[in-house]
Each structure stands twice: as C-alpha cells, then as structure tokens.
Amino acid sequence: MPASEIACWFDFASTYSYVSVLRLARQRDVIVQWKPFLLGPIFKEQGWDNSPFVLQKDKGDYMWMDMARECAKYGLPWRQPSEFPRRSLLAARVALLGEHQPWMAEFCARTMLANFEHDEDIGSSDCIAAILTSIGLDAATLLAAAQSDDNKARLRARSEEAKSRHLFGAPTFFVDNEMYWGNDRLSDALAKRR
Amino acid sequence: MPASEIACWFDFASTYSYVSVLRLARQRDVIVQWKPFLLGPIFKEQGWDNSPFVLQKDKGDYMWMDMARECAKYGLPWRQPSEFPRRSLLAARVALLGEHQPWMAEFCARTMLANFEHDEDIGSSDCIAAILTSIGLDAATLLAAAQSDDNKARLRARSEEAKSRHLFGAPTFFVDNEMYWGNDRLSDALAKRR
Numbered sequence A, B: 001m002p003a004s005e006i007a008c009w010f011d012f013a014s015t016y017s018y019v020s021v022l023r024l025a026r027q028r029d030v031i032v033q034w035k036p037f038l039l040g041p042i043f044k045e046q047g048w049d050n051s052p053f054v055l056q057k058d059k060g061d062y063m064w065m066d067m068a069r070e071c072a073k074y075g076l077p078w079r080q081p082s083e084f085p086r087r088s089l090l091a092a093r094v095a096l097l098g099e100h101q102p103w104m105a106e107f108c109a110r111t112m113l114a115n116f117e118h119d120e121d122i123g124s125s126d127c128i129a130a131i132l133t134s135i136g137l138d139a140a141t142l143l144a145a146a147q148s149d150d151n152k153a154r155l156r157a158r159s160e161e162a163k164s165r166h167l168f169g170a171p172t173f174f175v176d177n178e179m180y181w182g183n184d185r186l187s188d189a190l191a192k193r194r
Helices: A015-026 A039-045 A057-074 A089-098 A104-116 A125-134 A139-146 A149-164 A183-192 B015-026 B039-045 B057-074 B089-098 B104-116 B125-134 B139-146 B149-164 B183-192
Strands: A006-010 A032-036 A172-175 A178-181 B006-010 B032-036 B172-175 B178-181
Touching: A006 A015, A015 A057, A015 A104, A015 A183, A032 A089, A032 A104, A039 A149, A057 B178, A057 B183, A089 A104, A089 A125, A089 A139, A089 A149, A104 A125, A125 A139, A172 A183, A178 A183, A178 B057, A183 B057, B006 B015, B015 B057, B015 B104, B015 B183, B032 B089, B032 B104, B039 B149, B089 B104, B089 B125, B089 B139, B089 B149, B104 B125, B125 B139, B172 B183, B178 B183
Parallel strands: A006 A032, B006 B032
Antiparallel strands: A006 A172, A172 A178, B006 B172, B172 B178
C-alpha cells in the first residue's frame, strides 16, 4: 500500500471500531483502505466464544463508561446498544462489496451510527437495506450480491488474512506495514503517513 | 481523595505501568496517590495463570513493538526485558512502605528503570537493596519491614481493594472516583483534576 494511505481493519459490532470509523469517515483528506472483517473467528482462536467485554465483566463495565467518555471527547453521538455484540456478518459482507466504491465511507458511518447511536439491529437485512436505500443505492441487488457464494468466500479469505497479519482486536490500522491497535493509536497511525 | 489528586494503581512487572509511573514521577507538580498492587491475583480471577501478553502471543508480540514506539514517544529509555513478567512481589511490598514517604516516586522510577531499561531482576532482594541504597535509604531495615507479617497482610488487603474497585489491568488511575485504564488514559485523567 502507498505510505500515504491508512488501512483500517474494523468490525461493525466493535465499539472502539465505531469511534475510529466515524473519525476516518469524516476526514475527507485521508485515503482509507477499508478492511471490514469479523472478530469472531479471531476470538475463537483464543478459545473465546464471545467478546472479551462480555466474558470479562469488569472490563466490559469499564468499556461502556469509557465509550460514553470517548464519544464525548471526539464529538460523536452515543447510545449503549441494547444488544452487544450485534451480528455484523451481513454488514461486513455488504461492506466487502463497497470497499472500492465511493459510497463505502458513508455506508460504514451510517451502519455504525445505526448500531451505536440509533440502537438498531444491524444484523437484520431490513436495517441494512434501509441504510443502502438512504444513500441512493439498489438495496435488493447489493444484498443479493452480498449473500452470493463468491462474496461469502471473500469474507472467509478476509478472516484468513486477518489471522496471517496477526490481528487480535479491532480497530487495527496499518500504515506502511506498521501495525497500530485500537482507536487510541489512530492519531499516531495518521501521523505516520508520508 | 481530593479532586486535585490522582491515584495511580500499578504493578512493577507491567510494561505500560512503567510508562505511566515514569511520566508521573517526572511531573513534580502533580500529587500522586501511589497504589502498588499485584496483577497476578486479578488475572487469576479470570482463570489466567500468566499475563495476557504471554497467553495471547499475537497481542504480546504487538505489545513489545508498541512499547518501543511508546517509549520513543514519551522520551523514555527502553530495553525489552529478558524475563517477562518479572516477579514484582518484593518491590510491591517495599513500595507499600514508601507510599507516604518522600522517596516513593524515586523508588518507583528506579525500580521500573531497573526492569525496563537495565534488564535487572527486580524480584531479587539484592536488586531492590541496591536501589534503596542508591537513594540513601537503609536497605536492610526496609527489606526486613517489607517482609514482616503486617506488611504482607497489607499487600493482601491491597489486592482485595483492587478487586472491590473492579480493576482488571494496570496502570489504572482514579480521579475523584472516576476510573481510567491504561497509560493511554493518563492525560485524560490528569486533565480531569480540579
């Protein structure tokens, strides 16, 4: 990748990914390589059947408090979702189709806001269809393409790439092959671009 | 605690605690409530018999890279210790004696540097004795007091307090009862003081 770009690996279910995706979607001068992926298979490799924020109660309780604080810091809307983590499989499949499309940043931002501002079930095709329609896209065609065997295989390949790149959480950024983990490192990653 | 103070909970074996302790020890205008404690019992509650940085290899590998980067960012010396995590029990017991003493910040800083700059075994009484002597203290008397039954009981009570305050990692800061986890939140915690 060109050293002027930043790759952003994120999961639509991930709280700190929400903060980073919104920050990047709003910075129109930054060229982002969007890398939607699923944390589930990464966590499974660790022997975890859920998010560490669910499995470790104290860490989870702190995260909810910290998210409210962080969103205030970055000027982002915030409502703790009534369900966590939400199923992000469908959103990830649709996002795979949009990676190199002009609508990608808007789709990612609106899907994140559906989850973390509007408390909507982003796992449902109705919700994702409404988001696609709201940005002027053909929802039915995109949802069908998202669920095609080819596209499902692409998401599985993305999971394999995440493992081979040693990702262990989200968001994770790469600039010039250097890894930065967490929204707390986004500014450092952006500063590293040439 | 007065809202102008910051409580710093840290473990001498913890890499990110090293960064925070050094940053705080150098800020002479900040009143710090030093809270040495042991992460071991906290991790055991999670069913872990070692640091997550050891148990999760990808996360550990990233941490060592990140520590080098973070220490450069904060202008701190850094050498990856040949043993990790080091036994921090003795250093914690000595630090408990120093909590309200004028030598506390200096002892903490030098012990952290012994571990993370000079790659010394801070688990050994020789190492801790040398540090105490280097700052003009009576090492033999302090080491004996550190290993007294009373002081051992105080460290166990500190572990119970850590659990009751829902700590799950280190460093952890409190300002006016608000919790901040990680060196990445130290600036926010300091800014919160009134």
